[in-house]
Amino acid sequence: MDFQEELKNFASKIESLKDHIHTEEATKTSIILPLFHLLGYDIFNPAEFCPEFIADVGIKKGEKVDYAILNNGSPMILIEVKCLNQKLDKHDSQLFRYFATTNAKFAILTNGLQYRFYTDLKEPNKMDKDPFFQFDFSDLTSDKIATLEQFTKKNFNVKSIVESASLMQYASYFKSIFAEQLSNPSDDFIKLFLKGIFPGTKTQAVIEKFRPILKDSLNQYIDELSTQKILNESQSATVFPAQDEIFHPNLSSSQLEFYRIIKEILSKDAAENDITFKITETYLAILYRGNSRKWICRYMENSSQTLLILPDENKRELRYRLNNLEDIKNYSSNISEIFYRYQNPVSTEVLDTTQHLYTKWGKIAYPGENRSAHLDYQYYRDLTQNL
Secondary structure (H helix, E strand, C coil): CCHHHHHHHHHHHHHHHHHHCCCHHHHHHHHHHHHHHHCCCCCCCCCCEEEEEECCECCECCCEEEEEEEECCEEEEEEEECCCCCCCCCCHHHHHHHHHCCCCCEEEEECCCEEEEECCCCECCECCCCCCEEEECCCCCHHHHHHHHCCCCCCCCHHHHHHHHHHHHHHHHHHHHHHHHHHCCCHHHHHHHHCCCCCCCCCHHHHHHHHHHHHHHHHHHHHHHHHHHHHHHHHHCCEECHHHHHHCCCCCHHHHHHHHHHHHHCCCCCCCCCEEEEECCCCEEEEECCEEEEEEEEEEECCCCEEEEEECCCCCEEEEECCCHHHHHHHHHHHHHHHHHHHCCCCCCCCCCCEEEEECCEEEEECCCCHHHHHHHHHHHHHHHCC
């Protein structure tokens, strides 16, 4: 089993345990220690993985960070753990103090589900305010797994990670700037697009005129790219029949529960092989008889929201935010209606009800039911009978 599979299996395990974890100690023993064991560290060797590492701050003695990963007695990575149900936003200052008093090059702040990785790119021995890398077990993607793999014991290389961290931080800044421009294009940004296509003077009135046009155009283009990506994934995604999905290693426990609820909703109408699914990087889709064009619903989950997506009659996406998986049952009638549409498609074939008169010269169409048409039909009939 490769690292990606191991990590996804571990994510599924966390999903099954998280409702039973209510303290920081439970978070450490149930998630943190098993994770770093998975990363290859000897969590039972304090010379390598040291709990309660002393990081005295100034005149304050006895300050301790939860864990430190050591190399020849010197800390390489500091790890500060909070309880699973705690947000991380207000806890980085403590780690900031610890970082300045040690030789560690990296620091991790986590609540077991979310992880923030810090280093000192801006100023040596001073932890950056912003993490260079973040990941969440509810939103594991291939690129994030690849980055995390650099922190395994066998792959750990300070120089390589620092170089990657610098690139990731720039990428994060670029994304932030671009997101701002998508939301509210600046004057300079608008001028950049007008250069070469608008010959007149770029007055403030001109800029204001083009601001909504540019904003709508950029966002529309992003939507088109997203749609194309989904279509490409739909064509390349693997479809699994009903009897196989529970054994599929890439399905999380929440995805399995989603599928179970959909099956329950459709149990009265669906045959065993009517309901299948496919997995992509961004969503789990429930299909009618393995046909990607006949998707019944989609399930998307990330750190910020959980979505149920249903197709309307024109296959446009209707998105509904879920507070929990049981909310899906509120849309049972919608889901059943979609299934019924696929099970009983409306024929678009146009039936030819035109009447014809067959003669030795060929077939003559009888135009319709109005009086003049009827007279024409009588005329053709009398004419042929007299020949």
